[in-house]
Amino acid sequence: MKYSHIKTIFKKEYSTYFNTPIGYIFSSFFLLLLSFLFFYGLGGNSFWDLKISSMEHYFMWIPILFIIFIPAITMRLWAEEERSGTIEILLTLPVKDYEIVVGKFLSAWAFLVVTLGGSFLVPLTILILGGLDFGLVFSGYIGTFLLGGAYISMGLVISALTRDQITAFVVTLLFCLVTFLMGYQPILQFFGNFLGGILAFFSLAQHFESFRMGVFDPRDLIFFFSFILLMLSLNVFVIRGKR
Amino acid sequence: MLEVRNLSRSFNSKIAVDQVSFSLKPGKITGLLGPNGAGKTTTMRLITGYLEPSSGNIFYQGRDIQEDLQAIQRRLGYLPESAPLYYDMLVSEYLEFMAEIRDVPESNRQTQIQKMIEVCELSTHLNFPIAQLSKGFKQRVALAGTLIHNPEIIILDEPTSGLDPNQISHIRNLIKNLAKDKILILSTHILQEVEDVCDEVIIIHKGKIVANSSVENLHSGFQVLIETNAEESEVKKIFQNEIFLSVELDKDSKPKEGFFSYIISLSEDKPEEVFRVLAKSNFVVREMKIFRKSLESIFEELTRG
Numbered sequence: 001m002k003y004s005h006i007k008t009i010f011k012k013e014y015s016t017y018f019n020t021p022i023g024y025i026f027s028s029f030f031l032l033l034l035s036f037l038f039f040y041g042l043g044g045n046s047f048w049d050l051k052i053s054s055m056e057h058y059f060m061w062i063p064i065l066f067i068i069f070i071p072a073i074t075m076r077l078w079a080e081e082e083r084s085g086t087i088e089i090l091l092t093l094p095v096k097d098y099e100i101v102v103g104k105f106l107s108a109w110a111f112l113v114v115t116l117g118g119s120f121l122v123p124l125t126i127l128i129l130g131g132l133d134f135g136l137v138f139s140g141y142i143g144t145f146l147l148g149g150a151y152i153s154m155g156l157v158i159s160a161l162t163r164d165q166i167t168a169f170v171v172t173l174l175f176c177l178v179t180f181l182m183g184y185q186p187i188l189q190f191f192g193n194f195l196g197g198i199l200a201f202f203s204l205a206q207h208f209e210s211f212r213m214g215v216f217d218p219r220d221l222i223f224f225f226s227f228i229l230l231m232l233s234l235n236v237f238v239i240r241g242k243r
Numbered sequence: 244m245l246e247v248r249n250l251s252r253s254f255n256s257k258i259a260v261d262q263v264s265f266s267l268k269p270g271k272i273t274g275l276l277g278p279n280g281a282g283k284t285t286t287m288r289l290i291t292g293y294l295e296p297s298s299g300n301i302f303y304q305g306r307d308i309q310e311d312l313q314a315i316q317r318r319l320g321y322l323p324e325s326a327p328l329y330y331d332m333l334v335s336e337y338l339e340f341m342a343e344i345r346d347v348p349e350s351n352r353q354t355q356i357q358k359m360i361e362v363c364e365l366s367t368h369l370n371f372p373i374a375q376l377s378k379g380f381k382q383r384v385a386l387a388g389t390l391i392h393n394p395e396i397i398i399l400d401e402p403t404s405g406l407d408p409n410q411i412s413h414i415r416n417l418i419k420n421l422a423k424d425k426i427l428i429l430s431t432h433i434l435q436e437v438e439d440v441c442d443e444v445i446i447i448h449k450g451k452i453v454a455n456s457s458v459e460n461l462h463s464g465f466q467v468l469i470e471t472n473a474e475e476s477e478v479k480k481i482f483q484n485e486i487f488l489s490v491e492l493d494k495d496s497k498p499k500e501g502f503f504s505y506i507i508s509l510s511e512d513k514p515e516e517v518f519r520v521l522a523k524s525n526f527v528v529r530e531m532k533i534f535r536k537s538l539e540s541i542f543e544e545l546t547r548g
Contacts (some may be wrong), residue, residue, distance in 0.1 A: 008343045010331070019331040085327030089388075092291040093344050094317040243295045 005095045009103025010110070013077065017111045022072070027115040029187050030069045035122060037061045054133065056124060057204040059140040059212040063205040066151050071172035073111055074155025077104045087242075097239045101232055105149075105156055112148045116141065136173055136214040143211020146224040151176055153231030160238045166223075180205045244268055245290070245396060245426050252285055257283040261450035262299070267443075269395070272422045274441035274458075275430040277506060278546050282450040283430040284324060287398050291321040303396070317346055320394035324401050324430075326385035330374035334384055337373060341388040352520055359387040362417065379410035382530075386417070399429040403436060417439050434538045448546040462535045466510040467517045468493065470530040472501050477518035481524050482507060486516050502529055 017023035038058045039047045045057060081087040090100060123137050130192040162168040181187055183203030188196035200206045204227070207220040246266040251293055252259050260282045267273055275283045288294040292312045292487055299309045305320040329337060338359060342352045360366050363383040368376060373384060382402070390397070402418065403411045407474035418440055421427060431437060437444055437458060444461055446454040454461060471478065479490050507517055514533055521528055 004346075005344065008340065012332075012340050015336075016331055084330070085323060085325060086329060087323070088288070089295055089327060092293045092316060092319070094313040094342060094346060096313065129353045148519040193352075243293065 001096070001099060005099040005101045006106070009095070009100050010107045013107035014110055015102050016076070018105070022076075023111065026069060026072045027111075027118065030065060030115060031118050034058070034061055034065055034119065035115075035147055037065075038122065055123060055126060055137055055140055056212060059144065059208075062144050062149060063208055066148060067173060067176040067180055069115075070112075070148065070151040070155055070176060071106050071169045074152055074159050075165040075168035076159070077108065077156055079162050079165045080131070082163050083165075091239070091243070098232070098236045101156070101204035101235045101239065105153060105228075105232060105235075108152045108156070111148050112152065113145065116144060116148075131137060133214070139211050139214045139216055142216075143208045143220075145210070146221070147208045150224050150227045150231070151179075153228045153235070157231050157235045157238060160235055179203055182206070183209070244304065246302040247286075247290065248300050248302065250289055250296050252289055252294060252297045258450050260289065260296075263447070263450070263452055264299075265445055265452060265455055267426045267428060269424055269426050270422065271427070272418065272440055272444045273428045273443040273445060274437040275428055275429075275445050275447060275530060276432065276434070276437060276542065277447040278432070281447045281546070283447055284400055286447065286452075287305050287321070287400050287428070287430060290396075291319060291398055292316055293321075299354065309425070315396075317392070318394055319396045319398065320389040320392070321398045322385055322389040322400060322402055325404070326382050326402075328373050328381055328388075330372070332373055333370055333456065334373060334376070337384060338365075338387060338391060341391050345392040355393065359391050362390070363390055364385040364413075382406060382410070382414065386414070386537040390421070395425055397425055397427045401430055401432075403431070403433065411436075434542060438538060441453055446542065446545050452540070453545040455485075458538075461541055462538070464537070465512050465514075465536040467507045467509065467514045468530070468532050468534040469507065469517065469521065469528060470502050470504045471521075471526045471528045473503075473524075473526045473547050475503070475505070476524075478505055481520055481526075481540070482517075484516070484520070486510055502527075504530075506534055 038055075038061060041047070041049065041057070047057070050057065078087075081090055092099070115137075123132060126132050154175055155168070158172045158175060159168040162171060180203070182199040184207030188200055190196075191199055204224075207223050210217050210220050244266055248264050250263045251261055263282075263286060275286065277283050285294065289296050290308075292308060292315065295309070302489075303315055303318075332340065338356045342356055349354050360369065363386055365380075365383060365387060365458075366381060372373065373381065376384065386399075386402070389399075399418070403414050406414065417434065418429065429440070441458055444454065444456065444458050445452055475490075475492055482490050488508040488510050491506050491508075493506050496504040509516065518531065521531070
């Protein structure tokens with residue numbers, strides 16, 4: 001593995017988010033919507049209704065918003081290379097397939113971190129209004145970061161399987177939705193204990209829950225990392241299949 | 244030397260390249276010719292490692308390229324058809340990216356980039372987004388990215404398609420200058436380009452090689468044209484020796500004042516045999532010359548059906 005290759009691919013992909021307006025549009029949209037939902041909410045559980053200086057509900061909205069935001073940042077990664085034909089250049093460079101996959105994955109992940117960095121005003125506001133449990137905030141952000149990484153790795157595989165960005169967006173959105181709903185209580189109750197338990201285990205949102213509650217469980221950490229690793233390997237496999 | 248041995252590739256049981264073998268030497272420009280869908284692009288993609296062969300091997304300097312693909316790809320420059328580029332990058336960013344990812348050593352990088360800017364005449368548009376460039380410029384940027392690491396093997400898929408005559412001649416001159424000590428293969432369906440640029444030609448049809456020779460040899464094919472007043476049956480009667488493969492009336496020229504043109508094919512390069520036979524006959528002969536087929540007619544013959 002050559003880090004310089006990963007770095008070069010990373011730089012190229014990362015700068016694309018800032019060379020085109022789509023990156024700015026989606027991160028502003030994501031941050032605005034997230035702050036709006038947290039402060040004004042839907043159905044009486046907004047920050048002002050609850051009158052608790054906690055970010056628990058803030059992190060509750062994140063998996064839901066990720067369902068729209070993540071597909072938007074991953075849809076381009078492979079599908080655009082395929083559509084424009086640059087994939088032929090990329091795959092004949094003296095670079096290993098997994099170096100490209102890792103570079104692309106890290107660029108999207110880094111873009112997510114930058115976007116989340118823009119949300120620092122929310123904990124700051126709460127801190128000013130009345131104390132903040134830093135442990136909860138920290139674990140919430142770690143969970144967000146891992147959940148985002150898992151969704152991105154999934155979106156990357158789907159982008160590699162599709163030829164245009166719109167299809168990649170829609171299919172990734174569907175998959176994110178499914179993995180979210182697999183951890184949704186009413187659905188789990190419908191499937192009963194055994195089947196519901198299995199579904200919940202594979203749901204990304206379910207593993208995010210403990211981070212949101214401030215529980216730092218290594219099992220969840222391992223789950224997210226295994227999921228990401230599995231998806232990246234699958235991606236390399238898909239690219240090899242194209243040859 | 245690059246050697247392709249019994250190379251085949253199929254897509255979902257449809258054979259695109261079928262048992263193809265040839266070798267390429269440095270310093271020679273080889274034209275890969277064929278109708279659309281003949282397997283030119285697939286052959287090129289196999290050599291670059293973009294596709295893996297279903298069977299067969301490619302050797303470079305005696306080593307199978309699949310053994311260490313990256314090692315070969317480091318010495319190879321490939322310009323795909325229609326010159327794909329990252330449209331949101333600036334020209335300078337693209338060259339920087341290509342130099343970096345192609346492992347051009349950092350100490351040498353700026354010199355190489357500068358050299359490509361000069362060779363491909365890009366200095367006026369370095370800070371333009373690639374999306375805004377004209378087609379000719381895009382082609383040159385793509386070519387600069389292909390050559391930035393000074394590759395030993397250069398593979399160009401239809402490098403002049405869609406360009407205007409000035410741009411075409413610029414790219415062709417560039418290609419001719421490049422080839423001095425490199426293995427260079429280009430695909431095209433412009434026959435004039437082959438005559439203008441290439442030393443060797445490989446014609447491929449339905450995935451198989453139907454001709455592989457120097458451009459010069461492909462033309463000749465040991466034929467003699469004669470113009471005489473004799474009827475076809477009489478001419479056929481005197482050319483009976485086994486060296487004469489066939490005698491045909493030249494369909495392209497009309498009979499003039501009772502004289503007809505015939506094309507006599509020989510099995511060896513001995514046009515004097517035709518003269519010897521004619522000298523013994525009592526035909527009136529107006530013209531006798533070595534007949535050179537046009538590349539168009541050779542191409543048509545080989546790729547018919």
